[in-house]
Ligand SMILES: CSC[C@H]1O[C@@H](n2cnc3c(O)ncnc32)[C@H](O)[C@@H]1O
C-alpha cells in the first residue's frame with residue numbers, strides 16, 4: 250500500500266462498506282480515507298486508529314456505497330411530473346408532452362426543473378446523472394453550480410426544437426458547449442440524437458464523424474417499443490439497430506437507452522460491438538413500453554446501466570427504487586429468482602453506469618485512486634431491521650429516504666439528510682409557481 254499523506258482531508262468510519270469491486274465483498278467496521286477529492290485507502294478501524302485527518306465522520310449503523318449513477322434522465326421534465334399519466338409512449342409524447350414543451354420550455358423552465366431534479370437526485374444518493382434535454386447549456390451550468398457530476402447530451406432532432414432552429418444549429422451550439430466545459434472535472438458533453446425515428450441518416454452520419462473526432466459519447470433512445478421497431482421495418486426493411494450499424498454508430502461510445510426489443514442478432518451485436526444499454530425499467534413499465542431482457546444482455550457480455558428516465562414518465566428520480574424494480578422485473582420476466590441479484594443491480598447503478606458514460610476509471614466503485622463520490626445509507630430504521638446482509642437492505646428494503654450523507658469528489662453535498670449549497674425552499678417555491686401557471690395555461694413571469 251502506498252503511504253498515506255501525514256494528514257488526510259477526511260476519514261469516514263462506517264459499520265459496513267460495499268465497494269462494489271471486488272465483486273460481492275462487504276467490509277465490516279472499516280474506514281475510507283479521502284484526500285484531495287480522491288479515495289486513498291480502505292482501512293480496518295484498527296489500522297485507521299493512528300491516521301491523522303482534518304475531518305472524521307462516524308457513520309454508526311450505516312452502509313457506505315459508491316455514488317449512484319442515473320444514466321438516463323431528462324432532468325428539467327421534473328416540472329411535468331404528473332402532467333400526463335397512464336398513457337402509451339406515442340400518445341404521451343404527441344398529445345401531451347411535446348405540446349407542453351412547445352408551450353412552456355425556455356431557459357428559465359430548464360433552470361428551475363433541472364435544479365429541482367438535482368436536489369431530488371442528490372438527496373437520494375445520485376452523484377452523477379446523464380441528461381438529454383433542451384437548453385443543455387443551462388443544464389450544464391446548474392449542474393456545475395450544485396456540484397453534482399453530469400453527462401449533458403445536447404439534443405438533436407430533425408425538426409426545430411426549443412433553443413435551436415434545426416439540427417445544424419443544435420450541433421454547433423452543442424460543440425460550443427463542449428468547448429466551454431471540456432476542462433471541467435465534473436461535467437462532460439455528449440451527443441443526444443433523440444431516437445432513430447426523429448433523426449435522419451445524413452445527420453446521424455455527421456454525428457458519427459464528429460463523435461469519433463472529438464471522442465465523445467452518443468446517447469439515444471433505441472428500440473423503446475415494439476411499435477418503433479415494427480414501423481422501421483415496415484418503412485425501411487431494417488430494424489433501427491441494424492440501420493445504426495450500417496451507419497457505423499454501433500460502437501462502445503453508443504449508450505442505447507431502453508432496448509425493450511432485442512432479438513438474437515441485436516444481442517450479439519450489442520455484446521460484440523461493446524455498446525452500453527441503459528435500462529429504464531420504471532418508465533418502460535409505466536408507459537407499457539416493454540421489458541428489456543437484462544439478464545440475457547449481461548450473459549452476452551453487454552454492459553448494462555440504470556436510468557430513471559424523466560420524472561414525467563417515472564415519476565420519481567429514486568435510483569434505489571430503480572434498482573429494486575430492475576431486480577424484481579428480471580426475476581418476473583425470466584421466472585428465475587437468481588436473475589439480476591442484489592449485487593448485480595447495485596453494479597448496474599454504479600460501475601455499469603460509470604462505464605456507460607466512459608467514466609469507469611474515475612467513479613463507480615470505492616477503490617484507491619477513484620474520485621470520492623460516496624453515499625451513506627442509514628440502516629438503523631425500523632423498516633431496515635434486522636440486518637443480516639446490508640446489500641439485501643440496500644436492494645430490497647431501502648429507498649432514497651434513508652440516504653444520510655452524499656459526497657461528490659470528496660465534497661459533502663448532503664449531510665444528515667440535509668441538502669447543502671442549494672436553495673431548496675427557493676427551488677420548491679419556483680417549481681410550484683411554474684406548476685400553477687402550467688395548470689392554468691397562464692404566461693409564466695420569471
Ligand atoms: C431531445 S430532448 C428529449 C426529448 O425526449 C422526450 N422524451 C422524454 N422521455 C422520452 C422517452 O421515453 N422516449 C422518447 N422521448 C422521450 C422529451 O420529452 C424531449 O422532447
Ligand SMILES: [Zn+2]
Nearest residue numbers: 322470558559
Ligand atoms: Zn428518455
